[in-house]
Amino acid sequence: MTSGLNGGRPLRAAVIGGGIGGLAAANALHQQGLKVDVYEQAATLGEVGAGIFVYPNSLRQLEAMGFKDALAKVGAKVGPGSHYRRSDGTIVGSIVTQDSSGWNGMYGMHRADILNALAAALPPDSIHVDHRCIGFSQTNDCATVNFGNGRAVEADVVIAADGIRSALQPFVVEPSPPEYSGFRAYRGLIDRKSLDAWPDQTHQVWMGEGKHFMVFPVRSGTLLNYVGFVPLDIETVESWSAIGDRDQLAASFAGWDPNIEKLLAKVETCFWWGLFDRKPLRTWCNGRLTLLGDAAHPMLPHLGQGGNQAIEDGVALAILLAGRSASDVPATLRAYEDLRRPRASMVQSESRRNGMRYDSLYPSLEKRDEEIRNIAALRLSLYDYDVAKAAHEVAQA
Numbered sequence: 001m002t003s004g005l006n007g008g009r010p011l012r013a014a015v016i017g018g019g020i021g022g023l024a025a026a027n028a029l030h031q032q033g034l035k036v037d038v039y040e041q042a043a044t045l046g047e048v049g050a051g052i053f054v055y056p057n058s059l060r061q062l063e064a065m066g067f068k069d070a071l072a073k074v075g076a077k078v079g080p081g082s083h084y085r086r087s088d089g090t091i092v093g094s095i096v097t098q099d100s101s102g103w104n105g106m107y108g109m110h111r112a113d114i115l116n117a118l119a120a121a122l123p124p125d126s127i128h129v130d131h132r133c134i135g136f137s138q139t140n141d142c143a144t145v146n147f148g149n150g151r152a153v154e155a156d157v158v159i160a161a162d163g164i165r166s167a168l169q170p171f172v173v174e175p176s177p178p179e180y181s182g183f184r185a186y187r188g189l190i191d192r193k194s195l196d197a198w199p200d201q202t203h204q205v206w207m208g209e210g211k212h213f214m215v216f217p218v219r220s221g222t223l224l225n226y227v228g229f230v231p232l233d234i235e236t237v238e239s240w241s242a243i244g245d246r247d248q249l250a251a252s253f254a255g256w257d258p259n260i261e262k263l264l265a266k267v268e269t270c271f272w273w274g275l276f277d278r279k280p281l282r283t284w285c286n287g288r289l290t291l292l293g294d295a296a297h298p299m300l301p302h303l304g305q306g307g308n309q310a311i312e313d314g315v316a317l318a319i320l321l322a323g324r325s326a327s328d329v330p331a332t333l334r335a336y337e338d339l340r341r342p343r344a345s346m347v348q349s350e351s352r353r354n355g356m357r358y359d360s361l362y363p364s365l366e367k368r369d370e371e372i373r374n375i376a377a378l379r380l381s382l383y384d385y386d387v388a389k390a391a392h393e394v395a396q397a
Helices: 020-031 056-074 111-120 246-252 258-265 306-321 326-358 365-374 376-384 387-396
Strands: 012-016 035-039 051-054 083-086 091-094 107-110 133-138 143-147 152-155 157-160 179-191 204-208 211-218 223-231 242-244 270-277 289-291
Touching: 012 020, 012 143, 012 152, 020 035, 020 056, 020 111, 020 306, 035 152, 051 056, 051 111, 051 211, 051 306, 056 107, 056 111, 056 306, 056 376, 056 387, 083 365, 091 365, 107 111, 107 223, 143 157, 179 326, 204 326, 223 246, 223 258, 246 258, 270 326, 289 326, 306 326, 306 387, 326 365, 326 387, 365 376
Parallel strands: 012 035, 012 157, 083 204, 107 211, 157 289
Antiparallel strands: 051 107, 083 091, 133 143, 143 152, 179 223, 179 270, 204 211, 211 223, 242 270
């Protein structure tokens, strides 16, 4: 696709960060004919044992990229019977689990499973671990990334997919520190077989005063992923692997629906992380460098769209860069930002707003419940969106 451009060589892309967003972007770029290398600071690729939702808006793209069978093998379908509930278990409304066409493109997935599928599809020599980014520079002709191990690499385009505390974000825009939400999330996994009466293939959300709790299946339905969101005034770290206090978690939801208490009685260990996001950045790109995923638009998890929006970013970026020359990169990155920033900023804002609903921060629960029922329209607008179609329209304009 890039034959005849850049002196006959493919466009070179350096993806900084080997998480889900970075590896999805790398796959999309590779499929569009770019020479892609991924640089991950950790000594090995890996994701902690936490669940993630893959929704129709991103699953549509992943399946088009050839991941249909791989994700169906490790994902857990989520469908009818999924509900929003008050803390006592009273059903408030149904959770939307399909797009407007009726397609049930929704999986609960273990983060490690989707990461492994994405990594396996890349050329084996394209992933470089133990590469902690410490510097960046660029000229009119190329960009250079420096790493803590002493290595420096050149690329035509550099994609910062290195998370909310991105090492490359300061090279794009003035520092914008993450903002603590005031909440800690406890999470963990339990064996599905330990809860005989639990409804299969469903997402359940309980909403109470200042906190909420959710459960959904992962790993082909063999495990249940639970998350308890509780307030904590003292700012806490965003670690995904800090050991949580199982008794403290259980005490936080004492007196709620007995089904939660039964589930928490099965918990032996749990983890916690602090919830952070950031106000929308002024810009995402600087010359040959652009931000992607949490580096560009970290969002609270209350719409489950963080990873999904990162996947959309990567697909859009790959389509816009396809067939371009090195000299086209700065303008192409600006087109990527123009396409993606409004949607990502909207999802950031709506994620905050939905967290308020889940945590019942309303003077009237009736009003809260009405908004929860009406959120189906927002969910459908998110799920129906086809980022590949939107990017092709921009590329052809």
